Amino acid sequence: xxxxxxxxxxxxxxxxxxxxxxxxxxxxxxxxxxxxxxxxxxxxxxxxxxxxxxxxxxxxxxxxxxxxxxxxxxxxxxxxxxxxxxxxxxxxxxxxxxxxxxxxxxxxxxxxxxxxxxxxxxxxxxxxxxxxxxxxxxxxxxxxxxxxxxxxxxxxxxxxxxxxxxxxxxxxxxxxxxxxxxxxxxxxxxxxxxxxxxxxxx
Amino acid sequence: xxxxxxxxxxxxxxxxxxxxxxxxxxxxxxxxxxxxxxxxxxxxxxxxxxxxxxxxxxxxxxxxxxxxxxxxxxxxxxxxxxxxxxxxxxxxxxxxxxxxxxxxxxxxxxxxxxxxxxxxxxxxxxxxxxxxxxxxxxxxxxxxxxxxxxxxxxxxxxxxxxxxxxxxxxxxxxxxxxxxxxxxxxxxxxxxxxxxxxxxxx
Amino acid sequence: xxxxxxxxxxxxxxxxxxxxxxxxxxxxxxxxxxxxxxxxxxxxxxxxxxxxxxxxxxxxxxxxxxxxxxxxxxxxxxxxxxxxxxxxxxxxxxxxxxxxxxxxxxxxxxxxxxxxxxxxxxxxxxxxxxxxxxxxxxxxxxxxxxxxxxxxxxxxxxxxxxxxxxxxxxxxxxxxxxxxxxxxxxxxxxxxxxxxxxxxxx
Amino acid sequence: xxxxxxxxxxxxxxxxxxxxxxxxxxxxxxxxxxxxxxxxxxxxxxxxxxxxxxxxxxxxxxxxxxxxxxxxxxxxxxxxxxxxxxxxxxxxxxxxxxxxxxxxxxxxxxxxxxxxxxxxxxxxxxxxxxxxxxxxxxxxxxxxxxxxxxxxxxxxxxxxxxxxxxxxxxxxxxxxxxxxxxxxxxxxxxxxxxxxxxxxxx
DNA sequence: CTCTAATCGAGACGGTACGTCGCGTCTTACG
DNA sequence: CGTAAGACGCGACGTACCGTCTCGATTAGAG
Numbered sequence: 040x041x042x043x044x045x046x047x048x049x050x051x052x053x054x055x056x057x058x059x060x061x062x063x064x065x066x067x068x069x070x071x072x073x074x075x076x077x078x079x080x081x082x083x084x085x086x087x088x089x090x091x092x093x094x095x096x097x098x099x100x101x102x103x104x105x106x107x108x109x110x111x112x113x114x115x116x117x118x119x120x121x122x123x124x125x126x127x128x129x130x131x132x133x134x135x136x137x138x139x140x141x142x143x144x145x146x147x148x149x150x151x152x153x154x155x156x157x158x159x160x161x162x163x164x165x166x167x168x169x170x171x172x173x174x175x176x177x178x179x180x181x182x183x184x185x186x187x188x189x190x191x192x193x194x195x196x197x198x199x200x201x202x203x204x205x206x207x208x209x210x211x212x213x214x215x216x217x218x219x220x221x222x223x224x225x226x227x228x229x230x231x232x233x234x235x236x237x238x239x240x241x
Numbered sequence: 242x243x244x245x246x247x248x249x250x251x252x253x254x255x256x257x258x259x260x261x262x263x264x265x266x267x268x269x270x271x272x273x274x275x276x277x278x279x280x281x282x283x284x285x286x287x288x289x290x291x292x293x294x295x296x297x298x299x300x301x302x303x304x305x306x307x308x309x310x311x312x313x314x315x316x317x318x319x320x321x322x323x324x325x326x327x328x329x330x331x332x333x334x335x336x337x338x339x340x341x342x343x344x345x346x347x348x349x350x351x352x353x354x355x356x357x358x359x360x361x362x363x364x365x366x367x368x369x370x371x372x373x374x375x376x377x378x379x380x381x382x383x384x385x386x387x388x389x390x391x392x393x394x395x396x397x398x399x400x401x402x403x404x405x406x407x408x409x410x411x412x413x414x415x416x417x418x419x420x421x422x423x424x425x426x427x428x429x430x431x432x433x434x435x436x437x438x439x440x441x442x443x
Numbered sequence: 444x445x446x447x448x449x450x451x452x453x454x455x456x457x458x459x460x461x462x463x464x465x466x467x468x469x470x471x472x473x474x475x476x477x478x479x480x481x482x483x484x485x486x487x488x489x490x491x492x493x494x495x496x497x498x499x500x501x502x503x504x505x506x507x508x509x510x511x512x513x514x515x516x517x518x519x520x521x522x523x524x525x526x527x528x529x530x531x532x533x534x535x536x537x538x539x540x541x542x543x544x545x546x547x548x549x550x551x552x553x554x555x556x557x558x559x560x561x562x563x564x565x566x567x568x569x570x571x572x573x574x575x576x577x578x579x580x581x582x583x584x585x586x587x588x589x590x591x592x593x594x595x596x597x598x599x600x601x602x603x604x605x606x607x608x609x610x611x612x613x614x615x616x617x618x619x620x621x622x623x624x625x626x627x628x629x630x631x632x633x634x635x636x637x638x639x640x641x642x643x644x645x
Numbered sequence: 646x647x648x649x650x651x652x653x654x655x656x657x658x659x660x661x662x663x664x665x666x667x668x669x670x671x672x673x674x675x676x677x678x679x680x681x682x683x684x685x686x687x688x689x690x691x692x693x694x695x696x697x698x699x700x701x702x703x704x705x706x707x708x709x710x711x712x713x714x715x716x717x718x719x720x721x722x723x724x725x726x727x728x729x730x731x732x733x734x735x736x737x738x739x740x741x742x743x744x745x746x747x748x749x750x751x752x753x754x755x756x757x758x759x760x761x762x763x764x765x766x767x768x769x770x771x772x773x774x775x776x777x778x779x780x781x782x783x784x785x786x787x788x789x790x791x792x793x794x795x796x797x798x799x800x801x802x803x804x805x806x807x808x809x810x811x812x813x814x815x816x817x818x819x820x821x822x823x824x825x826x827x828x829x830x831x832x833x834x835x836x837x838x839x840x841x842x843x844x845x846x847x
Numbered sequence: 848c849t850c851t852a853a854t855c856g857a858g859a860c861g862g863t864a865c866g867t868c869g870c871g872t873c874t875t876a877c878g
Numbered sequence: 879c880g881t882a883a884g885a886c887g888c889g890a891c892g893t894a895c896c897g898t899c900t901c902g903a904t905t906a907g908a909g
Contacts, residue, residue, distance in 0.1 A: 228434060
């Protein structure tokens with residue numbers, strides 16, 4: 040006990056400053072790829088830094104020159120992929136109808152299926168959910184609040200968590216439903232209810 | 242790596258066989274209480290078994306005579322409390338309207354506020370969610386599926402996750418809303434949508 | 444460290460008070476037999492008290508009602524057998540020639556071969572040697588010192604140690620020499636040299 | 646029980662590969678010195694690895710990076726010192742008379758008295774004897790067998806054991822005899838009898 | 848033939864030391 | 879002269895026995 044500094048706090052801060060040095064970019068990409076591979080073989084907590092550097096074929100000490108902890112690497116990996124996902128679906132959500140947005144999201148997840156399986160079923164679900172919520176909260180700051188009886192932050196939290204949960208359930212399926220079916224559920228349960236988009240008749 | 246057996250699987254099995262030996266009951270109660278206290282001071286992963294036994298003032302080795310891992314102790318603690326919660330709210334949900342059920346649940350959480358704060362904000366949220374989902378799935382086996390377009394299992398998962406998320410958000414508030422307000426959100430977002438209850442007389 | 448009380452000291456004291464209660468006699472015999480068996484399977488230090496009680500099919504706690512440590516049980520077992528050996532050979536040594544004494548000793552060891560193999564090759568050699576020396580020293584108190592240039596105590600120590608060493612070497616042999624050959628070595632090396640007996644009429 | 650692999654077997658193998666890294670040499674020297682000191686305070690079995698590292702002021706884990714067990718450390722320490730002793734006495738024994746050899750040995754033991762007291766009276770006598778016998782057997786492979794009626798291996802065992810026993814007796818004395826007296830006993834009892842050297846001109 | 852006390856079975860418990868694993872730092876030796 | 883290899887300090891882990899302690903359940907052997 041004693042030193043109860045919240046490590047996780049620092050790990051989230053990583054702004055991924057888009058380095059110019061190609062060696063740095065190559066090294067980090069190697070780490071991300073190695074982690075992604077390992078997540079398909081074992082849950083995140085069971086993966087050690089030594090596993091990661093062995094897989095990436097990079098020296099152990101080098102890891103700490105780039106990330107303070109393995110959680111920071113996971114955050115790096117997650118933030119990147121979540122960013123892509125939100126870039127795809129949020130704009131559509133704003134301008135068009137909800138179903139199209141959900142379908143875009145589901146199609147993208149299915150396209151990078153193995154990556155998202157690793158992220159959502161590899162014991163990292165908690166971290167992913169947190170990153171997802173954080174990024175969404177950050178992006179929706181300039182939106183209007185859709186519901187009066189529902190504070191915006193909890194609305195976003197519920198919508199995001201439900202999305203993560205639904206995707207995880209989908210990826211756990213032995214014979215996965217088509218993206219259209221998942222998108223329909225997503226639209227009806229999440230978008231319509233929480234965001235007030237009527238999704239359907241227009 | 243190598244041995245990638247999922248430890249968590251075994252931890253959930255703990256059936257709490259209601260021992261007769263008073264020494265055993267006293268010891269386990271001591272462990273549960275110690276963990277509950279510690280969860281209010283530090284996140285679950287940072288709490289070591291040695292912390293727990295020190296707080297409970299029980300010998301280190303004795304811990305393993307009762308629980309294989311600290312996760313198992315958490316599961317024991319969580320299952321007990323989740324059981325109480327579901328006992329309170331599920332019957333009401335079945336026979337009466339949804340809002341009353343949600344209100345009963347929220348009132349109970351507010352009554353044992355410090356315990357639930359520890360469970361939901363103490364870094365154990367993932368485990369709690371899992372336990373919550375599992376117990377709910379087990380109890381709803383004999384229910385009718387309320388929605389045709391929504392498979393029952395994912396419906397339960399979404400409802401349960403949203404409940405956990407909402408409670409966690411509530412307990413994080415500096416000046417908490419009254420239970421009635423949370424119960425209203427819960428009823429409108431979760432019960433009406435996912436379970437098809439139309440939410441009483443309005 | 445700190446408490447550096449020599450445990451072994453107490454273990455040697457066991458006076459074996461020849462109990463009358465048949466339960467007690469039965470129990471102790473069971474322990475001795477179990478230890479003897481186990482010594483043929485594993486070195487003494489690797490045998491635990493729990494192994495012994497399991498083999499003897501007696502409750503764990505009962506062990507401590509009879510012996511303070513497993514070393515005490517070994518001492519009990521060893522003292523008994525060493526006593527038999529010395530009863531056989533020492534009187535002959537005093538009155539007759541040395542070879543006859545050695546032969547009697549070797550014949551007896553060969554007769555209870557498996558027991559002595561366990562005692563001497565079962566990792567207990569050090570304790571046996573000590574017990575052997577102690578008993579011999581106690582019995583020879585009233586003897587005359589045979590050599591002027593050799594203090595009696597070291598003479599006894601050397602003779603006894605050599606005897607133990609020779610017996611152990613004998614019992615390690617794949618195809619053991621006959622007792623007569625060992626007795627001859629024993630007589631020439633140990634008795635003649637250290638005790639000044641000239642080794643019979645030849 | 647169950648796994649009855651003889652641990653001691655591996656411990657003897659340590660070839661002391663004369664490392665170049667100064668950190669390694671420093672660490673091992675520290676362990677040897679610590680053990681030597683502790684042996685003067687408590688019997689070997691009562692000394693724990695934690696005692697050793699505490700005395701050496703080295704991290705606990707580091708011990709196992711150098712020795713598999715504390716017995717291996719003892720073997721390291723013993724082999725080194727026994728080697729010195731045999732280097733001193735065996736050559737003299739071969740070329741010159743036996744007494745000179747014994748005297749050289751006794752003088753050396755007296756010179757490093759505290760070390761040999763620790764080794765022989767510190768509860769490690771059994772291990773020392775074994776190491777002594779092994780090294781002597783290894784070195785005498787190319788010698789002639791001195792006695793026809795006495796197999797060479799048991800001759801060496803008896804001579805070596807007697808030497809160890811005599812030295813231990815000597816070091817236990819409150820007011821030790823002079824080396825010359827011990828060397829005389831050693832020559833008469835051990836060398837003359839077992840090795841057939843007639844012990845000089847007297 | 849009880850009855851009383853010693854003996855035994857069972858097992859929870861407080862302890863000590865073990866040997867392992869992974870972490871992150873810091874030193875060495877090498878290219 | 880920087881950089882990999884790896885020795886090291888550190889802390890928690892889970893295990894194996896240890897010996898102590900309460901209970902009851904048996905089982906002598908004396909009245």
